[in-house]
Amino acid sequence: MKHALLALTLALGCTGLAGAQQQIPSKVDIPFNRFSDVQGINDQMFKLAEAYPELCRVERIGTTALGRPFLAMVINNRRTGDEGSKPAMYIDGAIHANEIQAGETVLYTAWYLLSAYGNVGKITDIVDRSTFYLLPLVNPDGRAEWFTNANTPNSARTGQKPVDNDGDAMADEDGPDDLDGDGHITQMWRPDPFGTHRRDPRDADRMIPVPAEPKADGTREYGQWTPAGQEGVDNDGDGRVNEDGPGGYDMNRNFPTGWEPENIQGGAGTYPLCWPETRAIADWVLSKPQIAAAQAYHNAGGMILRGPGAPWREGDYPATDVAVYDRIQSTGEKMLPFYRSMVIHKDLYTVHGGLVNWFAEGLGIIALTNELWTDKRIMQDGQEPSDDERRTWNERMLFGQTRVPLHEVKHPEYGNVLVGGGTKFSSRIPPPFMMEEELHRNFAFTMFHADQMPLLRFESVETKEATPGLWEVTVTVANDRVIPTRTARAADKGIGLADTLALTGADVSAAGKLANRTDRTMDLQAFRPATLQFERGVPGNGRAAARFLVKGSAGTPITLTWTAQKAKQVTATVKLGESLPVTAEAAK
Numbered sequence: 162m163k164h165a166l167l168a169l170t171l172a173l174g175c176t177g178l179a180g181a182q183q184q185i186p187s188k189v190d191i192p193f194n195r196f197s198d199v200q201g202i203n204d205q206m207f208k209l210a211e212a213y214p215e216l217c218r219v220e221r222i223g224t225t226a227l228g229r230p231f232l233a234m235v236i237n238n239r240r241t242g243d244e245g246s247k248p249a250m251y252i253d254g255a256i257h258a259n260e261i262q263a264g265e266t267v268l269y270t271a272w273y274l275l276s277a278y279g280n281v282g283k284i285t286d287i288v289d290r291s292t293f294y295l296l297p298l299v300n301p302d303g304r305a306e307w308f309t310n311a312n313t314p315n316s317a318r319t320g321q322k323p324v325d326n327d328g329d330a331m332a333d334e335d336g337p338d339d340l341d342g343d344g345h346i347t348q349m350w351r352p353d354p355f356g357t358h359r360r361d362p363r364d365a366d367r368m369i370p371v372p373a374e375p376k377a378d379g380t381r382e383y384g385q386w387t388p389a390g391q392e393g394v395d396n397d398g399d400g401r402v403n404e405d406g407p408g409g410y411d412m413n414r415n416f417p418t419g420w421e422p423e424n425i426q427g428g429a430g431t432y433p434l435c436w437p438e439t440r441a442i443a444d445w446v447l448s449k450p451q452i453a454a455a456q457a458y459h460n461a462g463g464m465i466l467r468g469p470g471a472p473w474r475e476g477d478y479p480a481t482d483v484a485v486y487d488r489i490q491s492t493g494e495k496m497l498p499f500y501r502s503m504v505i506h507k508d509l510y511t512v513h514g515g516l517v518n519w520f521a522e523g524l525g526i527i528a529l530t531n532e533l534w535t536d537k538r539i540m541q542d543g544q545e546p547s548d549d550e551r552r553t554w555n556e557r558m559l560f561g562q563t564r565v566p567l568h569e570v571k572h573p574e575y576g577n578v579l580v581g582g583g584t585k586f587s588s589r590i591p592p593p594f595m596m597e598e599e600l601h602r603n604f605a606f607t608m609f610h611a612d613q614m615p616l617l618r619f620e621s622v623e624t625k626e627a628t629p630g631l632w633e634v635t636v637t638v639a640n641d642r643v644i645p646t647r648t649a650r651a652a653d654k655g656i657g658l659a660d661t662l663a664l665t666g667a668d669v670s671a672a673g674k675l676a677n678r679t680d681r682t683m684d685l686q687a688f689r690p691a692t693l694q695f696e697r698g699v700p701g702n703g704r705a706a707a708r709f710l711v712k713g714s715a716g717t718p719i720t721l722t723w724t725a726q727k728a729k730q731v732t733a734t735v736k737l738g739e740s741l742p743v744t745a746e747a748a749k
Contacts, residue, residue: 187276188212193269193597196261196590198308199229199301205268206234206297213275215239216288223441226322227302231441234271236293238278247729248614249292249451251526252607253442254458256413256516257318258303262533262590262599263458267297269600270607287612290729294449299412299438306407311339312585313346313391316406319428320436324409327399335396336406340570341580347565348582351389351575359384366566366581367552392580394573413515415439418523419471420514429514442516446524450657453614453644453727455520455528456607461589463500463535465493465606467528468521470505470512477522479649485527485701488643489613493529493606499537505530525651527644529610531603534591555587563587613643615728617699621678622721622733622741627710631670632737634709636662637678638723640699646725647698657726660695662705666719667737668712675706683708698725713737 189208197205210219216238223231237244252270254263274293277284298304300320307317316337323332337346350358350368361367371384393403411428420426420433434440446452467486469477478486490502505512512518520528539546539554546554555564567581591599620639627633640646646660664672672690673683686693690709699705711719715738722732735741 185276185280191272193265193600194593196265199298199305202264202268202297203232206232209271209275216275216278222445223437225302226320226437229301231438234295236271236274236288238289241289244292245451247290247292247451248453248727249294249449250611250614251294251446251452251455253296253299255304256299257459258300258307259315259318260460261304261307262460262596264297266458266533266600266603267295270604271295273604287608291611291614303408311344311346314585314588319408320410320412321408326405326409329397329399331397333405333407335404337391337403338393340392340572343565345565345584346392347580349389349392350386350579352385353387354383356384356387358386386579389575389578410436412436412439414513416514416516416519418519419474426513433514450726452526454610455517455526456610457517457530458533459530460533461535462532463537464503464532465490465500466503466505466509466530466532468505468518470515470518472506474522477650479653481649485643489610492609496606497602499535499543522650525648525656527648533603534599559592615640615644615646615725616642617723617728617731619721619731619733619741620704622735624735624737624740630712632711632713634664634711635678636721637704637706638699639704640701643701645698645701646728652697660698660723660725661692662695662707663692663722664709664719667717670710670712672707672709675708678706
């Protein structure tokens with residue numbers, strides 16, 4: 162494991178993070194110190210596919226709720242096998258559209274895999290033996306809204322098909338209002354003689370709270386301002402402001418596993434996969450049983466998350482699967498500064514119907530979510546920055562670009578109000594000058610995850626004549642990676658097909674599985690002994706062993722074939738009376 166991490170670090174982590182593009186000859190130059198809108202991302206996807214047609218294609222897997230093309234990328238070297246013949250990794254980003262760097266991270270993944278192929282040995286090896294399915298933008302409609310219109314760091318998160326969020330039989334009728342027309346939705350303060358805040362006399366752009374407790378003489382101090390939420394007016398006259406903006410459904414609450422209705426899980430939709438985007442993803446993924454690993458990108462907080470999303474689903478993660486997650490997540494903590502390994506329901510909050518939960522619990526696939534970017538990077542000391550430190554950061558490092566100074570604006574109800582504060586770029590998102598490192602580190606971690614997909618080999622094949630004309634053929638198959646060919650969750654619930662070990666070329670009288678290659682007791686298979694079924698596959702960094710009793714004569718060639726949905730098929734051919742060498746490692 163240490164050697165694998167060192168090799169990946171040398172291949173990926175030491176390329177000069179901020180200057181990685183200059184050190185890899187690429188047919189497509191993409192600047193990763195800025196963000197792109199939907200058309201920009203789509204254009205770059207097609208440019209990559211056109212530049213690397215032997216490795217990449219773009220396909221339309223559906224249509225969004227608002228009619229946009231829903232695009233995916235497939236990266237596979239056809240010279241080393243069809244995409245369905247190899248273990249595959251699914252990677253997506255920006256299911257929550259305001260989490261914009263997630264889209265760039267997936268695009269960076271495609272760019273680096275294609276540009277580095279043939280130039281970086283480790284990447285070439287991963288691409289040759291794997292397939293990658295990439296969805297840079299799960300929510301194109303939301304991204305278009307975020308880029309086009311005034312928003313906050315947290316808005317335009319959802320799908321954008323109109324939804325009646327406030328239950329008044331109207332949809333999207335009371336969203337935020339850009340009162341000053343500057344393209345940002347910021348904090349609004351209304352004048353109030355009994356206000357909770359006053360302007361800092363040393364900094365007019367700063368509000369400070371007045372004491373909530375009375376003075377010693379019983380009098381109270383009041384400010385002149387009270388926070389009034391984000392910029393907006395009561396457009397529908399119901400006494401609330403900004404309560405029914407564009408969209409309102411959460412695709413990451415709409416997947417089948419653990420789905421709960423709206424009264425339990427807000428944004429869940431009327432039934433699982435009711436939205437065109439989630440249905441398209443599900444149909445696409447279910448057509449690809451070779452997917453062995455999945456990675457979703459969100460923001461923010463610096464987290465490497467696994468399921469379950471709800472505490473009562475802990476039993477859906479058998480101990481052997483948890484051990485796989487632990488090994489991958491713990492490596493991620495070393496590769497991603499200030500990121501933490503976490504369990505969704507335990508360390509974050511309860512999520513029903515989440516995408517990675519569907520992958521892990523419903524499909525038996527090792528699936529993780531990375532919450533990109535952490536503000537602990539701001540001060541470089543690993544501590545959460547204070548409000549003062551954030552302001553200092555914005556002033557000295559960003560030159561005030563992510564903040565609108567407090568200024569007066571006319572409000573139809575409150576009169577002259579103050580508006581100002583952080584723009585939609587002010588939090589959750591790395592500043593452009595730190596962006597490429599953030600993308601590269603997360604990409605490198607995901608490649609480590611991908612590199613742990615099953616990699617099989619015949620470790621030993623021994624033939625020995627037991628009685629004249631009857632031969633024992635003892636076989637050991639090894640998996641040199643952490644992820645098993647079948648997770649315990651998949652085996653326990655019968656998800657997908659069992660692995661098989663088939664012997665052809667001679668008549669098989671009996672066969673069975675072994676605890677290890679030296680065991681004399683076989684777990685005999687009653688039917689079709691020439692094709693053994695392995696419900697639990699080959700464990701990560703482990704072995705599976707079996708023995709066949711075969712009729713034949715010395716010199717008869719036989720072929721052994723191990724087939725798994727989530728690993729490349731391997732074969733070995735020997736002659737009765739001969740054996741493949743048993744390595745020192747196999748003999749342990």
